[in-house]
Amino acid sequence: MPVVLEHLGKRFGDGAPVLDDVNANIGRGEFVALLGASGCGKSTLLNIIAGLEAPTSGALEVPSDGAAFMFQDAALFPWLTARENIELALKLRGVGKAERRAKAQELLELVHLGAAGDKRPHELSGGMRQRVSLARSLAQDRQLLLMDEPFAALDAITRDLLHDELERIWKETGRTIVFVTHNVREAVRLGQRVLLLSSRPGRVVQEWAVTEEHRTDAGLAGQLTGVITARLREEIRRHAK
Amino acid sequence: MPSNPTPVVEEKPVAESVETGSAEPREHVHAALTRTSTGNEDLRELESGLDSLQSDTVRKHRIDWTRILLPIAALVVLVLIWQFYVSLGLKRRDQVPGPLDVLNQMGVLWGEGKVQESVWTSLQRGIVGFVISVAIATPVGLLLAQVAPLRRAFGPLISGLQVLPSVAWVPAAIIWFGLTDATVYFVVFMGAIPSIINGLISGVDQIPPQYRRVGTVLGASRLQMALQVILPAALPGYLGGLKQGWAFSWRSLMAAEIIAVGGTIGFGLGSLLDQGRQLSDMAVVMAAILLILAVGILIELLVFGPIEKRLLRRRGLLAGSTR
Numbered sequence: 162m163p164v165v166l167e168h169l170g171k172r173f174g175d176g177a178p179v180l181d182d183v184n185a186n187i188g189r190g191e192f193v194a195l196l197g198a199s200g201c202g203k204s205t206l207l208n209i210i211a212g213l214e215a216p217t218s219g220a221l222e223v224p225s226d227g228a229a230f231m232f233q234d235a236a237l238f239p240w241l242t243a244r245e246n247i248e249l250a251l252k253l254r255g256v257g258k259a260e261r262r263a264k265a266q267e268l269l270e271l272v273h274l275g276a277a278g279d280k281r282p283h284e285l286s287g288g289m290r291q292r293v294s295l296a297r298s299l300a301q302d303r304q305l306l307l308m309d310e311p312f313a314a315l316d317a318i319t320r321d322l323l324h325d326e327l328e329r330i331w332k333e334t335g336r337t338i339v340f341v342t343h344n345v346r347e348a349v350r351l352g353q354r355v356l357l358l359s360s361r362p363g364r365v366v367q368e369w370a371v372t373e374e375h376r377t378d379a380g381l382a383g384q385l386t387g388v389i390t391a392r393l394r395e396e397i398r399r400h401a402k
Numbered sequence: 403m404p405s406n407p408t409p410v411v412e413e414k415p416v417a418e419s420v421e422t423g424s425a426e427p428r429e430h431v432h433a434a435l436t437r438t439s440t441g442n443e444d445l446r447e448l449e450s451g452l453d454s455l456q457s458d459t460v461r462k463h464r465i466d467w468t469r470i471l472l473p474i475a476a477l478v479v480l481v482l483i484w485q486f487y488v489s490l491g492l493k494r495r496d497q498v499p500g501p502l503d504v505l506n507q508m509g510v511l512w513g514e515g516k517v518q519e520s521v522w523t524s525l526q527r528g529i530v531g532f533v534i535s536v537a538i539a540t541p542v543g544l545l546l547a548q549v550a551p552l553r554r555a556f557g558p559l560i561s562g563l564q565v566l567p568s569v570a571w572v573p574a575a576i577i578w579f580g581l582t583d584a585t586v587y588f589v590v591f592m593g594a595i596p597s598i599i600n601g602l603i604s605g606v607d608q609i610p611p612q613y614r615r616v617g618t619v620l621g622a623s624r625l626q627m628a629l630q631v632i633l634p635a636a637l638p639g640y641l642g643g644l645k646q647g648w649a650f651s652w653r654s655l656m657a658a659e660i661i662a663v664g665g666t667i668g669f670g671l672g673s674l675l676d677q678g679r680q681l682s683d684m685a686v687v688m689a690a691i692l693l694i695l696a697v698g699i700l701i702e703l704l705v706f707g708p709i710e711k712r713l714l715r716r717r718g719l720l721a722g723s724t725r
Contacts, residue, residue, distance in 0.1 A: 283718025
């Protein structure tokens with residue numbers, strides 16, 4: 162089990178807890194979608210798994226070499242080309258110079274950007290930037306890949322394509338992916354399991370399995386989306402005054 | 403499955419589906435909820451089409467003549483106004499010389515070799531002083547920007563030093579170092595170093611926090627973070643600091659040269675200016691002022707301008723600016 166969360170809790174200062182009693186097991190090579198409305202502490206949970214923040218209670222087990230991280234905005238360095246951005250990730254990992262170049266090209270090919278390596282981030286479209294960002298997080302070569310709403314800011318056409326792209330890359334690389342989103346459709350489209358987090362405090366309230374059937378049958382997927390949306394709304398309604 | 407007669411319904415992806423063997427006759431409608439492409443090649447083609455739709459076409463850069471002609475026109479207008487004012491005869495000619503008088507004087511000074519000597523002396527000092535200032539200010543600035551207690555302790559002092567006119571150091575420097583080059587360099591350092599440090603610090607302050615997070619996630623050590631992330635990210639602000647640092651060192655240099663004359667101090671532009679004042683020769687004074695200005699403009703046009711433009715263009719920050 163690459164990731165085990167046990168009774169995890171987090172509060173900032175004396176405020177109300179952001180996360181409370183979060184329990185989850187994520188298996189090796191699994192694709193888990195973490196779904197929740199705003200304020201459910203999704204990002205905080207990711208930061209904790211990534212080791213960027215410490216939990217205030219509970220225990221967690223994560224891979225010892227840490228996790229790769231992909232952000233909502235591509236967060237590419239504007240002074241480097243697409244290729245150099247990927248090479249920097251390899252360099253900080255301690256990969257030698259000759260190998261860096263080959264590996265970066267390989268990763269660019271993987272995200273179908275083999276010809277755009279010498280472009281700078283501002284010359285790339287939002288979808289291309291996000292693919293470079295994906296390649297960069299793959300360059301970190303960690304088994305666990307954490308994604309914090311990476312497609313939230315993209316247009317619908319690009320997002321649909323990137324869903325296919327991410328699924329393909331996940332299958333090719335065998336990574337364990339924890340994908341945070343507030344989009345029910347996205348969660349159903351990508352996750353093998355969808356975990357629903359409640360809001361204030363965040364807690365895993367229910368989970369659904371998404372089968373290969375759902376990948377090809379829109380009717381079935383739509384049905385599941387409806388069920389999850391209803392449950393999510395129920396959670397949101399609890400906060401009505 | 404390819405025998406499916408309805409055109410609006412797409413084929414089931416053959417390669418990727420796990421259950422290709424199942425002979426279920428149900429029609430598979432593709433929506434955003436399911437796979438929308440039919441395999442790697444299809445995906446590659448779709449993406450490449452979208453990429454070319456969404457990327458800007460590259461525009462070619464041509465020489466923009468207004469960039470050259472407009473400043474020259476502005477200069478001509480200013481000289482004409484000057485000439486017009488002089489020809490009104492409101493002031494004595496030896497107090498307010500006209501453009502031609504100054505040009506003549508410049509020719510005379512050139513003939514004597516004074517222009518070449520003073521420009522070379524000052525420029526050499528300015529550049530050497532500036533380069534040493536950069537070498538000192540950069541590590542100090544990075545350290546102050548990255549280490550909070552150091553910054554809290556020394557930040558106000560550095561800002562204060564930047565406000566203090568470096569001319570104020572001339573008397574002290576003369577007492578300490580006498581009329582030597584050391585005096586000139588000391589004053590240049592006191593002018594340039596604080597402003598380069600401040601430029602670098604403000605450049606670091608303006609770095610989006612996301613960059614540091616990325617650096618941390620990618621596993622950068624403290625030194626790697628400073629050199630691979632912070633310094634390049636702060637480059638626009640740093641360059642601004644360098645420009646200001648050069649301006650300060652050039653100004654301080656002139657001030658020092660005007661005040662500290664004689665001894666082993668060579669003959670710079672400031673010395674030329676002071677010589678003109680002592681001889682009450684307004685044409686020499688004006689010629690020296692124009693030379694000091696010209697060197698400043700040339701350095702901006704030939705050194706800082708191109709570097710800054712290249713930096714901004716590479717980062718995509720030039721679009722819509724009036725540069």
